[in-house]
Amino acid sequence: MTTAPSARTGRGSPGRHRKVRANADPDRSSRGIVGWSLGVSAVSTIMMTLDITIVLVALPAIREDLGLTLSGSQWVINAYSLTFASLMLAAASLSDIIGRRTIFLIGHVVFLAASIGCIVTGSEAGLIAFRALQGAGGALVFGTATPLLSDAFSPDDSAKRTKAVAAMMGIGGAASAFGPLIGGALVETGQWKWIFAINIPIGVLVILATLFCVPDLHRRGDPSQQKVPRVAPFAMVLTVGALVLVNYGIIDGENRGWTDHAILAALIAGVLLFAALILWEINKKDAAMVDFRLFRIPSFATVTFNAFASRMFSFGMLPFLVLWMSGQLGLSALEIGYVASGLAVPMIIFSAVGIRAVTWVPVGWVQAVGMVVVAAGLMLGLRLDASSGWQTLLPMLVVMGAGTGLMLPHVMSLAVEVVPASRTGMASGLANTALPLGTAFGVAVYGAYLANKVGSGLDGLPIPDQFRDVAQEAAEAGQFRAIAEQSAPLAQQSLQFFLDGLHGIFIIAAVLALVGALASVVFIRKPAERNLPAGE
Structure with missing residues (x-):
């Protein structure tokens, strides 16, 4: 009788086993x-x-x-x-x-x-x-x-x-x-x-x-301790609908015409859906899928803008540089990848610099310096002309990569440090979401701007009607060699219109970066802002 408990314990009793696992x-x-x-x-x-x-x-x-x-x-x-x-x-x-x-x-x-x-x-x-x-x-x-x-x-x-x-x-x-x-x-x-x-x-x-x-x-935890959130299918539909409609309007607006009924309807409907999403989610407060109240915290709003902008002025413009490198320079896909690594390598190297820099400099200033460096890199892009090769583009990519590397490591940490502890998951999700949205809107806005520049330039030239649409489509895609087979002068003029469009994109992105720099200095403050605005 006295040895039974010991034997059972050696084999492991069910009750004790459950206690150990818990x-x-x-x-x-x-x-x-x-x-x-x-x-x-x-x-x-x-x-x-x-x-x-x-x-x-x-x-x-x-x-x-x-x-x-x-x-x-x-x-x-x-x-x-x-x-x-x-x-x-x-x-x-x-x-x-x-x-x-x-x-x-x-x-x-x-x-x-x-x-x-x-x-x-x-x-x-x-x-x-x-x-x-x-x-x-x-x-x-x-x-x-x-x-x-x-x-x-x-x-x-x-x-x-x-x-x-x-x-x-x-x-x-x-x-x-x-x-x-x-x-x-x-x-x-x-x-x-x-x-x-x-x-x-x-x-x-x-x-x-x-x-x-x-x-x-x-799923193995204690069900009584698990908080089960509600899925918001209506908010999901509003989000997808607003983003797709606005992007459709921006991307196809140049081709169909900005006064086209379908384009106007898409843009107006997209804006209305986004407004409806904000109203719907604000009314739900803590149960919201997207807590827009967080954007009333200046630091959070600024760092989310910086995440959005960092992708908009890097990967958002890269497709059009790829078209230029392929269509004008004739670089292969691998050669284009090598050139594009001029953006990637400094981004990784200077991420380590940015992480160390905050031990001596306030994080808002590190973000600002990164944005200013990006703007400087974009200005180097204005050196591109009809005779430029990939060597002219490389300094711009390297400087942009360095600036982006300085600021990006702090985006996620700042997003969660300046919001209430209960909203850190939401904050990191919103900051993460801003990155692909920056890419998407960069591609849409810059593409519309570039198409407008090329189209406006070609409209002023005496091009036969049967060749105009083909010429514009080829010019927008950077296929200047294909145009040259029909008309060398037209290819040169199309290239100049394309480069004018790229220059405009660089200037737009640089302004965006400087706005982010100024906002970083003025608004980014660490954990003192962890409460939602009064009344919320």
């Missing part, structure tokens, strides 16, 4: 679980962020194969960016209800199916549609990658969890920056469809690793 949670303390969670999250982050920029250098090859127009090229990029940004905030809420691993896996399946669709489609419309579906899958994956990784750590391992999440985000940022180089290598060694085919084996491996090696630890 307190120690061996699943979360397992290095294997942490390692696999970090692995699948990091690889997934690379895949989803890479697909925003990897397609840039493939645009000329896709244009030749599918006959993309300038607006079609813009939509190939923006279809992904818009659905990615629109659904990312909702993904986190869905993951808390359905299960983080479940949403993570669903996102990968959708992303893989869309990647296959991008490969097999033979039309511009089909590619754009599958790119949008890719973005939806990417949002589900990216929106749950960080929570899935965080769940692998016990509450006592907050420092390790922070380091792991920071490492994952840093890897994703590097992948995004090197997207053009990776895309160029894939296109050069195969064809443009390889940039989508590479997703298939990687995605299958991630799905299998997640199924067999990463438990859904979020």
Whole structure:
């Protein structure tokens, strides 16, 4: 009788076993679980962020194969960016209800199916549609990658969890920056469809690793302690509708005419939907999917603007530089990737400088200096002329990359430091969403401006009517060599109109950067602002 309890204890009684799991949670303390969670999250982050920029250098090859127009090229990029940004905030809420691993896996399946669709489609419309579906899958994956990784750590391992999440985000940022180089290598060694085919084996491996090696630890917690948020399908519809309609109006406005009924209807409807979204979400207060009250905190509003602007004046303008390098300079996809790495390498190097700089200089000033450096780099772009080669462009990219690197490391940390502790998840989600939105709106606005410059210039030339539309489409796509086969003088004039458009884009972006610099100095203040404005 006296030895029975000892024997049972040695085998482990059910009651004691449950107590140990509740307190120690061996699943979360397992290095294997942490390692696999970090692995699948990091690889997934690379895949989803890479697909925003990897397609840039493939645009000329896709244009030749599918006959993309300038607006079609813009939509190939923006279809992904818009659905990615629109659904990312909702993904986190869905993951808390359905299960983080479940949403993570669903996102990968959708992303893989869309990647296959991008490969097999033979039309511009089909590619754009599958790119949008890719973005939806990417949002589900990216929106749950960080929570899935965080769940692998016990509450006592907050420092390790922070380091792991920071490492994952840093890897994703590097992948995004090197997207053009990776895309160029894939296109050069195969064809443009390889940039989508590479997703298939990687995605299958991630799905299998997640199924067999990463438990859904979020679902294993005490249900009574879990806060289940509400999904806001109406807010999701308003968000997607507003972004798509405004982008459609901006991208197709130049071709169809700004007074075209469809364009006016799209722009007006987009603005109205966005206004309705703000009113709807403000009334929901703490239950909102997008808490617009956070933008009344000056530091948060400024740092979110900086995140948006940083992508708008980098990856938002890169497609048009790619068209120039391909159409005028005749660079291959890989060569374009090498030149584009002039933006990526300094961005990574100066990120370390920016991180160290805040030990001596207030973070608002570091942000401001970064923005001013970017503006200086953009002004170097005004040196581009009809006789310029890639060597003229490189200093501009290097200086811009250095300035962006200085400011970007602090965007996410500032976003969560200046808001109430209960809204840090919302703040990081909004700051993350601002990045792809900056790319999308840069592509849309700059493309419309460039098309207007080229179109206005060609309208003043005596071009035969039967050749005018073809000439404008070729000029907008940077195909000056094709124009030269018909008329060398017209090719030179078209190139000058295109360069005038690029110069205007550089000036617009520089002004945007200087506005961000001024706002950073005036408005960015650290944790003193952690409360929402009075009355909220």
